[in-house]
Amino acid sequence: MRIFTIAGEPSGDNLGAAVMAGLKELTGGDVSFEGVGGPAMQAEGLSSRFPMSELSVMGLAEILPKYFHLKRRIRECAEAVLADPPDVLLTIDSPDFCLRVARLVKAANPSIRTVHYVAPTVWAWRPKRATKMAEVIDHVLALFPFEPPLMQAAGMECDFVGHPVTTQPQASLDEILAFRQESGIGDAPIALILPGSRAGEVTRLAPIFGPVIEKLRARHPELVFVLPAAAGVADLVEEKVRDWPANIVVLDPRDSTPENFAVTKRAAFAAADVALAASGTVSLELAAANTPMVIAYDMAWLTRVIMQRMLLTDTVTLVNLVSETRVVPEFIGADCDPDKIAPALASVYEAPEAQYEAMELSMQRLGREGEPPGLRAARAILARL
Structure with a gap:
């Protein structure tokens, strides 16, 4: 053949x-x-x-x-x-x-x-x-x-x-503990920040995610914010987080081998209590790690106008679509606003239970077993x- x-x-x-x-x-x-x-x-x-x-x-x-x-x-x-x-x-x-x-x-x-x-x-x-x-x-x-x-x-x-997300390895307890120790986080709760893997995404979302972090930190000062940077935008991420009001633990892929960074990244996903993420397949990666999330995304003005006219569904978040629920809050286009995102992120952090069933159902429907x-x-x- x-x-x-x-x-x-x-x-x-x-x-x-x-x-x-x-x-x-x-x-x-x-x-x-x-x-x-x-x-x-x-x-x-x-x-x-x-x-x-x-x-x-x-x-x-x-x-x-x-x-x-x-x-x-x-x-x-x-x-x-x-x-x-x-x-x-x-x-x-x-x-x-x-x-x-x-x-x-x-x-x-x-x-x-x-x-x-x-x-x-x-x-x-x-x-x-x-x-x-x-x-x-x-x-x-x-x-x-x-x-x-x-x-x-x-x-x-x-x-x-x-879906291939169902076969991706998940962090072990030892890997999670090692990540917390090596990053100096200890037992503190973690908010994962994921502004995308492309320069355009990071450039558009960083000015929005920064104020969200400020508002969430004011409400929950115990949180540590962790940002695993994508290899192609690590320099840009470092530049953007300097303007953010809270100290961010940036996981830089340039500091280790691809294999070791993959272990660190999946440990961060598994350790996180809540995540703020750009729209995309990352929502499925978070679901595989059982990490509650809020999805936010913005695009160029013309693209936003076109998408609003052409979009056929009321949600673009894959966990919502696969589970046939709408438990993951999303803020797309004009709704991608810190004043809207921050309260939703705080609510998910404080009461994440509604998402656990939908994330598990999504993984089952995507073929985990x-x-x-x-x-x-x-x-x-x-x-x-």
């Missing part, structure tokens, strides 16, 4: 590695891989045609200078698939690149089976994306249990295979061949 697979960013590389391992297990090793991927997929046996980092660009300003190069890479991948058709073309997330490859492939050879891992968020906005995707994709592997009916309605086969997502994804691919 031959699989041509493409991943364009680290999260996709991890998904790809897991499904490759699952396919090797289920086929007894009778499977080969080619395509594009990162270090995790290469460790599973992929020889990447070119560095995956060439595809890891985001935003109009970043893409424009590389537009013609990316177009060449799209055609290169499509031509490689068509020259020696595989049993499956497996594309992983990165739809701007991957679906363009699939479109070229399908136009030239409709019989090549196409599978895309990670469904588009049509439940949140731009539902017509699914219909357009169905023109070039046969089978979707979905991360969320409510996605298969949406993909099937658009004309694609779809299987829910579980089932097969690992990579194995489920591999099984779904083989079952529908």
Whole structure:
């Protein structure tokens, strides 16, 4: 069996590695891989045609200078698939690149089976994306249990295979105690501050999160504030927290190896009593660590206006969506205001019980007690061949 697979960013590389391992297990090793991927997929046996980092660009300003190069890479991948058709073309997330490859492939050879891992968020906005995707994709592997009916309605086969957050390791008691001791926190309660992993997010949210911390500290002076910085924005985070009114324990990934920082970060998540976080999959990471949260996010004015008109759901917080509750307070766009966020964060800290059941339910529905997502994804691919 031959699989041509493409991943364009680290999260996709991890998904790809897991499904490759699952396919090797289920086929007894009778499977080969080619395509594009990162270090995790290469460790599973992929020889990447070119560095995956060439595809890891985001935003109009970043893409424009590389537009013609990316177009060449799209055609290169499509031509490689068509020259020696595989049993499956497996594309992983990165739809701007991957679906363009699939479109070229399908136009030239409709019989090549196409599978895309990670469904588009049509439940949140731009539902017509699914219909357009169905023109070039046969089978979707979905991360969320409510996605298969949406993909099937658009004309694609779809299987829910579980979310990778359910397989992420959680901190042990020893790791939590070591983190508290090494950070000088002791037994103090912790408020986790998570302003995002991109420069634009940190720049927009830092002036909002700072006053929230001031208000929460006035109400609960016993709290210690901990901020695990993302590697790409550590300098920016250090700059922004200087203006904040409280001392912040910044966890800097540059101070340790990636492996050791991962241990420190998950210990901080598990040790925290409450978290203020930017919107995104971090809400699921917090739920996996059983940490109550408030979600806050703002964006550029034009983006805010467009999103308000196009948004199809009354919540963007994944814990709320998966658990079918609205127990996690969220403050998005114009509501991302310190005077609104601070009382909600204090309330969650003082009475977190309402969130525990929703977080546990979310993890169950995302597959915590089932097969690992990579194995489920591999099984779904083989079952529908």
